[in-house]
Each structure stands twice: as C-alpha cells, then as structure tokens.
Amino acid sequence: MARKHTKSKIIQLILHLSAFSICYLAGINWYSFFIFILMYYIKVLGISIAHHRYFSHRSFKTSRFFQCFLALWGGLANQRGALWWAARHRHHHRTSDTPEDWHSPQNYSFFYSHIGWLLDDKARATDYDEVKDFKNFRELIFINEKTWIPFTLDIFLVLLFSYILKLSISDSQIYFLQMIAWGTLAANIFAAHTILLVNSISHIYGTKDFESKDESRNNWWLLPFLLGENWHNNHHAFPNLAGAGLLKYQFDISFYIILIFEKLGLVWDVKKPSLFKNKIESKKLNFSNGNRGN
Numbered sequence: 001m002a003r004k005h006t007k008s009k010i011i012q013l014i015l016h017l018s019a020f021s022i023c024y025l026a027g028i029n030w031y032s033f034f035i036f037i038l039m040y041y042i043k044v045l046g047i048s049i050a051h052h053r054y055f056s057h058r059s060f061k062t063s064r065f066f067q068c069f070l071a072l073w074g075g076l077a078n079q080r081g082a083l084w085w086a087a088r089h090r091h092h093h094r095t096s097d098t099p100e101d102w103h104s105p106q107n108y109s110f111f112y113s114h115i116g117w118l119l120d121d122k123a124r125a126t127d128y129d130e131v132k133d134f135k136n137f138r139e140l141i142f143i144n145e146k147t148w149i150p151f152t153l154d155i156f157l158v159l160l161f162s163y164i165l166k167l168s169i170s171d172s173q174i175y176f177l178q179m180i181a182w183g184t185l186a187a188n189i190f191a192a193h194t195i196l197l198v199n200s201i202s203h204i205y206g207t208k209d210f211e212s213k214d215e216s217r218n219n220w221w222l223l224p225f226l227l228g229e230n231w232h233n234n235h236h237a238f239p240n241l242a243g244a245g246l247l248k249y250q251f252d253i254s255f256y257i258i259l260i261f262e263k264l265g266l267v268w269d270v271k272k273p274s275l276f277k278n279k280i281e282s283k284k285l286n287f288s289n290g291n292r293g294n
C-alpha cells in the first residue's frame with residue numbers, strides 16, 4: 001500500500017536542508033566532530049536504555065529519581081517525550097507489521113515507514129492509555145509535555161562540554177555556535193535516522209534468528225551506530241528482556257550499561273537473558289537449511 005505523502009516529504013526536505021545549511025555555514029573542525037560523536041552516542045543510548053528498554057518495556061526497575069533522570073536523558077535525542085515514545089512503541093509491538101502498525105515497511109512505502117509517519121496528525125499527541133502504568137508520576141507527564149526542557153538541556157550540555165574542553169586545552173579553535181550546530185542539530189538528525197532505521201530497514205532486511213510474529217530482522221552492520229538496538233528480531237521475539245544480544249558475538253552495549261547501573265544500585269530486577277535460557281532456546285530458529293531470512 002504505497003502512499004505519496006507529498007506534504008510530509010516537503011516538510012522533511014525543508015527541515016533537513018535548513019539543518020545541513022546551518023552546519024555547512026558553521027564549518028567543522030576536530031572539536032565539533034568530537035562533540036558530534038559524543039552527543040550522538042549520548043542520544044542513541046538515551047533512546048535505547050531510557051525510552052525503549054525502560055519506559056516502553058519496563059525491562060528493569062528503578063527509583064522515582066532515576067526514572068526522572070532517564071526521562072531527561074532519553075529526551076536529549078529530541079524524539080518527543082518518554083511517554084509519547086513508549087506509547088507509540090508499545091502500539092508497534094502489539095500491531096507489528098499488521099495494517100494497524102503505523103510504520104511497517106510491509107504495508108507502507110520505505111519513506112513513510114522511516115520518517116513520513118512522524119508528520120501525520122495522529123502521531124502528534126501522546127496516547128496516555130498506552131502508558132497507564134506511569135500515570136501517577138506527574139513529573140514524567142510534565143517532562144513529556146514540555147519538550148523544550150530536554151531540548152534546552154541538550155544545548156546546555158553541548159555548551160558545558162565545550163566550555164570544559166576549552167578550559168582543559170585552551171584552544172581558540174573551539175567555537176560555541178559551531179559546537180551547538182554539530183552537537184545538537186547534526187547529532188539529532190543522524191541519531192534520528194539511525195534509530196528510525198530500526199522501524200524501516202530492520203523490518204525488511206537482515207537475519208531472523210528467533211521466531212517472531214512479524215518481519216523483524218537483525219542487522220549486525222548497524223551495531224556501531226545502534227549499540228545493541230540492531231538485534232531487532234531478537235528484541236521482537238523477547239521484547240521484555242533488558243538485553244537483545246542473545247547469540248554469541250551479538251554485543252549489546254546498552255545492556256552492559258544497564259548492568260553497570262545495576263552494580264551501582266541505580267536499577268534492579270533486570271530481566272537478563274541468562275535468566276530465560278530455556279525460553280530463548282525454544283524460539284531459536286534452525287538454520288541447517290541455510291535459511292536465515294533474507
């Protein structure tokens with residue numbers, strides 16, 4: 001079912017061209033490249049650990065204070081609030097690759113399933129019915145509604161890191177506006193696209209290592225960009241686990257960081273894959289016929 005979505009395409013084109021123009025005019029040097037990489041990984045890990053594994057799937061427990069920290073951390077990627085993200089994502093798991101799934105490449109065009117759906121009117125509001133388990137946390141609803149809070153924090157962090165860098169190496173080549181262009185604008189756009197590849201590419205191409213009711217796939221080559229979220233077929237097979245790397249050499253950096261948080265006493269009751277060995281084994285697909293998806 002291909003859709004044209006011309007309005008979405010024009011708006012996205014204008015947004016992207018504006019961001020590229022600003023970054024081009026700002027120029028780039030090693031410092032702005034460093035802040036781009038640093039902020040990119042902070043954003044990707046925030047989406048993965050906070051918005052995805054905690055708010056969407058409750059794959060570990062934590063305190064009210066650290067939960068608030070997670071909402072702000074995930075918000076740094078500027079992909080709307082934690083509750084909006086979790087509500088959308090829970091709906092995706094429930095309807096995955098059916099006509100009800102808002103961003104299935106099995107039912108919509110690649111453009112629409114990748115980014116076009118974000119500009120649909122229906123995608124604007126948070127469906128609080130999907131996240132009833134968080135309804136008593138007023139601070140979460142506040143952060144979710146006031147998207148300027150994490151956005152301001154994002155700019156503040158870039159300025160803080162730039163200031164620390166400038167103090168440490170006292171180099172006059174560190175320009176704050178250039179750092180903001182690359183640390184916020186460019187890092188946000190790159191993080192948005194790599195994370196959105198999980199909805200688009202990872203429901204078309206890759207390997208299927210475990211039984212799941214949808215077309216989700218694992219893509220090892222996305223590991224350097226997604227740090228564990230690339231094991232999307234594993235995740236669809238076992239959505240509530242805190243770790244998605246279930247086979248040998250399927251590294252999952254997000255999960256290792258959750259384990260560090262557990263060691264520090266910040267999170268607990270982590271749903272580790274090692275606790276569900278038999279269940280995982282029972283869904284493992286047999287590749288003796290050489291068929292691992294496409």
Ligand SMILES: [Zn+2]
Binds near residue numbers: 096
């Ligand atoms: Zn999916």
Ligand SMILES: [Zn+2]
Binds near residue numbers: 052056057089093
């Ligand atoms: Zn998920």
